[in-house]
Amino acid sequence: MSEISTRDAARDGASARDAVRDNARDNAMSVAAISSERAQSDDNVWTRRLVLFLRVMALLSILKGLYHWAQVTGFVGGEDEAFENQAMAWQAATVYFAVIELVAAVGLWLATPWGAVVWLTTVVSMAVIELMFPGIYGGSLIVVGVEAFMLAAYLALAWMAARERPP
Numbered sequence: 001m002s003e004i005s006t007r008d009a010a011r012d013g014a015s016a017r018d019a020v021r022d023n024a025r026d027n028a029m030s031v032a033a034i035s036s037e038r039a040q041s042d043d044n045v046w047t048r049r050l051v052l053f054l055r056v057m058a059l060l061s062i063l064k065g066l067y068h069w070a071q072v073t074g075f076v077g078g079e080d081e082a083f084e085n086q087a088m089a090w091q092a093a094t095v096y097f098a099v100i101e102l103v104a105a106v107g108l109w110l111a112t113p114w115g116a117v118v119w120l121t122t123v124v125s126m127a128v129i130e131l132m133f134p135g136i137y138g139g140s141l142i143v144v145g146v147e148a149f150m151l152a153a154y155l156a157l158a159w160m161a162a163r164e165r166p167p
Contacts, residue, residue, distance in 0.1 A: 046160035051111050053157050057119060057150065058108035065101030068094050089136050093129055097122065116154070123147045 070076045071094050072083050083091060104122050107115015127147045129136050137143075 044161075044164055046157065046164050050157040050161040053153065054108045054111050054116070057154070058105045058115075061101045061105035061108060061119065061122070065098055065105060068098035068101060072098055087136075089133065093136050097126070100125075116158075120151070120154075123151050 067076070074082055079085075083094070086094075100118060100122050104115060104119040107118050109115070124147075127144045130139055130141075130144050130147075133139075
């Protein structure tokens with residue numbers, strides 16, 4: 001009997017030492033995680049800014065896409081400005097932007113590479129339509145300037161974020 005109780009006592013002592021050691025290791029790991037998190041957040045400041053920019057552009061793309069859908073469905077504009085009374089080029093461009101803006105918004109919100117590509121496609125498409133085909137939306141240079149500014153801001157943020165990561 002004494003052999004069994006001695007063995008149980010030794011096993012209980014070993015499990016207590018293991019619990020203390022595990023607890024110390026867990027505390028050390030949590031301190032290391034906090035330390036690396038703090039260092040990592042300082043290192044990725046441009047990446048966080050880029051993601052914030054992409055999220056803002058996603059919200060803007062949602063608004064633009066919903067506006068185009070409102071034009072298609074007739075929620076905005078009067079009887080003279082109805083979708084079916086517009087030129088075929090205007091209708092095609094409006095449907096194109098109604099779809100692609102919402103697709104870009106999803107990709108931008110998720111901060112995926114394809115989202116940025118689709119968004120860049122919408123930016124360039126809008127600028128080209130405004131400059132090359134002024135009969136469709138009126139050829140507003142303000143729209144082209146805003147699109148160019150957003151494109152430049154994206155490229156600058158993406159470049160700075162890429163510089164943060166080692167090759």
